[in-house]
Amino acid sequence: MARQLITFRLGEQSFGLDIMAIREIRAWSPATRLPHVPPYVAGVVNLRGTVLPVIDLAARLGWEPANPTDRHVIIVAQVGTQLRGLIVDAVSDIVTAQEEEMQPAPATGSDAVVPYLEGLLALEDRMVMVLDLPGLTADAVLPEAA
Template sequence: MSQTVRKSTTQGTEMVAFRVGPQEFCVDIKAVREIRGWTPATTLPHAPHYILGVINLRGTVLPVVNLAARLGLPVDPPTPRHVIVVVAAEDQVFGLLVDAVSDILSVSPELMQGAPDLAQDSAKAFVSAVVAIEDRMIARIMPERMLPERMRLS
């Protein structure tokens, strides 16, 4: 599962790459607390459509974001094959439901390109860069933007 991608001697940024449908995304490995199998979430009343609910992680209640729904991609019901990537951002710990974790990458700065002008500003709100590796395009997402404002801690 581990892959190192380096095009220069410059120290790279470690990233965890994962799939949501046919697309690949990544987050900085420093934000990832753990990767766990799918656990059914307890739904929350009046939660946004992309919040699956909450899970109990060793005594801590964590919200779980369906990343496909949050990014406006087609949504499939969670199955035991799905994975929850537990991330920490802005003093908040939460889970991102993804289809599968694909790689751990070391990406040199020159491989990261700014997010392109996208059709919708809402998509740009989540993508900070695009990593072009061989025949792959991996969008780097900003986990701190995944939760709704009222669920974020100040």
């Protein structure tokens, strides 16, 4: 069965998310920081009157936190009944992948990214890490989106 993934970049790495979870892609806007949240939570932004929690995806994956500029974007994704924003460097494209093309993430020991991976997809010119969105946001204590 084929799946469509939206691919995006964090630094030199390519990632993918199931397109059915994506609600919109919006230009970067500064987030309002919140007290007592994990360091990977960049804050909240106003999404047409709704408070949207925003996660610094690089920081969440254990990498150097992003220093967002006008070139960054926020991917608004549906996680269960809630919306979450993910700060990424740039959106690349949409790819169609067959389930049998998806390979499991290798066991690497201490790699902080692997627990959040659904699998890997080898494309002609790059390797795309397909993120497990529910797992990525499971322990994030964030305000409910209204």
